[in-house]
Amino acid sequence: MKELLRVENLSVDFQKEKGFIRAIDNISFEVYPGETVCIVGESGSGKSVTSLSIMRLLEYENGKIANGEILFNDQNLVEMSQEQMRQVRGNDISIIFQEPMTALNPVFTIGKQLIESIVSHKHVPKKVAWEQACELLALVGINDVNVRMKQYPHELSGGMRQRVMIAIALACNPKLLIADEPTTALDVTIESQILTLLNDLKNKVHMSIVLITHDMGVAAEVADRIVVMYAGKIVEQGTVYQIFDEPTHPYTKGLLQSIPNESGPREERLYSIKGNIPSLSQLPAGCRFHPRCEYATEQCKKSEPDLVVGNNRKVACWNFERVINDKVEQ
Amino acid sequence: MLQFAIKRLGQSIVLILIVTMITFFLMNLAPGGPSSMMRMDATEEERAAISEQLGLDDPIPIRYGKWLIDAMQGDLGLSLSSGQEVTDRILERFPFTLQLTMWTIVLSIIFGVLFGIISATNRNTWKDHTINFGSVIGLSVPSFWLAIMMILLFSVQLKWLPSSGVGEGSLLDQFKASIMPVVILSTATLPTIVRFTRSSMLEVITQNYIRTSRAKGIKERTVIYSHALRNALIPVISIIGVLIPRLLSGAVIVESVFGWPGMGRLIVEAAQSRDYNLVMGVTVIVTVLVVVCNFIVDIIYSKVDPRVKNMG
Ligand SMILES: Nc1ncnc2c1ncn2[C@@H]1O[C@H](COP(=O)(O)OP(=O)(O)OP(=O)(O)O)[C@@H](O)[C@H]1O
Ligand SMILES: [Mg+2]
Numbered sequence: 001m002k003e004l005l006r007v008e009n010l011s012v013d014f015q016k017e018k019g020f021i022r023a024i025d026n027i028s029f030e031v032y033p034g035e036t037v038c039i040v041g042e043s044g045s046g047k048s049v050t051s052l053s054i055m056r057l058l059e060y061e062n063g064k065i066a067n068g069e070i071l072f073n074d075q076n077l078v079e080m081s082q083e084q085m086r087q088v089r090g091n092d093i094s095i096i097f098q099e100p101m102t103a104l105n106p107v108f109t110i111g112k113q114l115i116e117s118i119v120s121h122k123h124v125p126k127k128v129a130w131e132q133a134c135e136l137l138a139l140v141g142i143n144d145v146n147v148r149m150k151q152y153p154h155e156l157s158g159g160m161r162q163r164v165m166i167a168i169a170l171a172c173n174p175k176l177l178i179a180d181e182p183t184t185a186l187d188v189t190i191e192s193q194i195l196t197l198l199n200d201l202k203n204k205v206h207m208s209i210v211l212i213t214h215d216m217g218v219a220a221e222v223a224d225r226i227v228v229m230y231a232g233k234i235v236e237q238g239t240v241y242q243i244f245d246e247p248t249h250p251y252t253k254g255l256l257q258s259i260p261n262e263s264g265p266r267e268e269r270l271y272s273i274k275g276n277i278p279s280l281s282q283l284p285a286g287c288r289f290h291p292r293c294e295y296a297t298e299q300c301k302k303s304e305p306d307l308v309v310g311n312n313r314k315v316a317c318w319n320f321e322r323v324i325n326d327k328v329e330q
Numbered sequence: 331m332l333q334f335a336i337k338r339l340g341q342s343i344v345l346i347l348i349v350t351m352i353t354f355f356l357m358n359l360a361p362g363g364p365s366s367m368m369r370m371d372a373t374e375e376e377r378a379a380i381s382e383q384l385g386l387d388d389p390i391p392i393r394y395g396k397w398l399i400d401a402m403q404g405d406l407g408l409s410l411s412s413g414q415e416v417t418d419r420i421l422e423r424f425p426f427t428l429q430l431t432m433w434t435i436v437l438s439i440i441f442g443v444l445f446g447i448i449s450a451t452n453r454n455t456w457k458d459h460t461i462n463f464g465s466v467i468g469l470s471v472p473s474f475w476l477a478i479m480m481i482l483l484f485s486v487q488l489k490w491l492p493s494s495g496v497g498e499g500s501l502l503d504q505f506k507a508s509i510m511p512v513v514i515l516s517t518a519t520l521p522t523i524v525r526f527t528r529s530s531m532l533e534v535i536t537q538n539y540i541r542t543s544r545a546k547g548i549k550e551r552t553v554i555y556s557h558a559l560r561n562a563l564i565p566v567i568s569i570i571g572v573l574i575p576r577l578l579s580g581a582v583i584v585e586s587v588f589g590w591p592g593m594g595r596l597i598v599e600a601a602q603s604r605d606y607n608l609v610m611g612v613t614v615i616v617t618v619l620v621v622v623c624n625f626i627v628d629i630i631y632s633k634v635d636p637r638v639k640n641m642g
Binding site: 057060082088089094104120152171 | 546
């Protein structure tokens with residue numbers, strides 16, 4: 001099958017007081033029609049920057065795509081003008097953000113914000129748009145749609161607002177939905193409701209989803225394939241089975257070990273990878289992960305590993321064989 | 331809403347009481363006192379008679395009380411210098427001040443918001459720098475000096491605009507006569523609105539909902555002029571309430587310099603001639619005006635920001 005989205009050698013820079021800083025370094029991945037790809041990684045690994053660069057929204061901040069291609073249905077989004085991109089956004093590709101509490105405009109009603117995204121891509125009369133908006137709200141599981149349409153964001157709970165955001169994102173039947181940690185700000189019951197909703201919707205409207213999360217448990221539930229990011233690079237990618245059954249990167253392994261075990265005793269302290277993610281201005285030489293890595297060798301301190309491809313999966317680690325063998329021994 | 335209105339009414343009454351009380355006491359503490367406004371050739375007996383008639387012999391608090399009781403019944407007394415009703419003298423002048431301040435506030439809002447947006451959306455470009463420079467000049471140059479310079483240039487040298495008065499006859503004359511007063515008065519309000527709009531706009535465009543609106547694929551113009559502006563205007567609206575008293579005090583200077591027959595000049599005339607009924611009258615009217623304007627501003631505020639609907 002042909003891929004829907006292909007990110008090719010993408011690098012992203014941010015303008016800082018003194019020159020540029022590279023936030024995303026040469027990443028490549030693809031998304032096929034109808035599949036869910038999860039991008040996982042700790043806070044600050046560049047997940048949001050990746051999603052914003054696909055939408056070309058970084059230009060409105062201090063970011064810029066330094067290199068690479070983003071092919072969506074064979075069109076290179078990197079070369080498009082902002083006006084051309086405007087027609088892609090919300091229409092072919094939609095995004096929902098990390099912060100439902102602040103993602104909706106506080107001075108406009110839910111109805112207005114929904115209708116606006118419908119009419120900016122489709123030429124339909126106001127009345128039809130209103131009806132479609134009501135249907136969308138019902139689709140994402142909101143009751144009393146006629147009341148909700150006239151309410152303002154502050155009158156809704158966080159979970160409700162995220163549902164509204166999803167409705168807005170789905171307004172024009174996008175082929176790709178990017179969900180940037182859609183549940184991080186919500187409590188656990190709402191989180192599972194939203195994830196179930198996204199999964200149901202994916203099957204109903206047949207779209208692809210890029211779900212960004214730092215929660216491996218979430219990824220296990222919904223992903224077809226997983227992309228693991230660390231400090232602006234992709235360190236490993238593969239199918240959900242490959243990643244969970246046989247992680248080949250020490251970082252992935254660490255992430256998996258830090259998933260809370262539901263059956264285990266409560267008091268048991270959670271495993272966490274030692275150390276912290278480095279700041280972009282102070283990246284270590286060699287492999288970016290080596291200061292935190294228990295497999296690190298002299299080679300890891302000196303040179304950065306490339307992504308090696310094999311068996312339909314990719315990993316960037318000098319010692320991946322040792323990581324695999326280690327698992328067998330356990 | 332009703333609760334809010336009642337609360338505001340209470341606050342306003344207290345404010346008006348305090349302002350009039352201070353004015354009344356200060357007036358009576360001034361050297362010479364109110365009786366010195368009488369004709370110079372008045373004899374001692376005449377003075378005593380008039381003092382008696384005006385109740386000037388009573389202690390100040392009693393006189394304030396009497397004045398207050400009359401004022402509450404809508405009677406602001408007689409102007410001591412002309413013998414006319416104070417209310418009539420004020421009503422005669424009021425339209426001129428209204429004309430001046432209305433134009434100033436309307437133009438300041440339109441251009442202030444416009445320049446503020448241009449400045450914010452072209453941050454750190456020559457447009458932004460020019461507008462910032464202009465605002466600093468406008469805020470820091472004393473308005474009476476600017477008024478004199480403008481008169482020298484446009485009235486004396488170029489003879490384009492009249493140096494004083496409201497313009498006789500044709501609408502064009504009236505328009506020409508109000509240009510300079512409105513421009514000078516605007517220096518007190520326009521730069522403030524520009525700066526508030528700019529900083530408020532700069533803050534708003536970094537908000538998450540602006541990113542959302544772009545992600546929806548709506549036009550950039552709609553993002554700025556609808557989504558961002560609507561939010562950015564909220565703090566700007568509240569600053570307008572603060573600007574109104576500043577505008578009215580600016581009117582005192584501008585009306586005096588340009589011989590504009592409004593309330594600003596009236597209060598100066600009244601103070602000079604120790605016409606304390608008139609001073610009190612203008613004070614009350616101006617205070618009420620400020621209170622009413624602020625109330626209107628608050629209503630607009632609650633209409634623009636849905637989050638303050640249930641204030642009280
Ligand atoms: N506008 C910006 N200017 C400069 N640096 C930025 C900007 N936005 C993000 N960064 C940097 O890019 C890196 C990646 O940030 P990003 O927001 O993508 O992380 P993330 O993986 O989404 O983390 P989280 O889980 O906290 O959302 C961080 O080091 C961050 O400081
Ligand atoms: Mg993020």
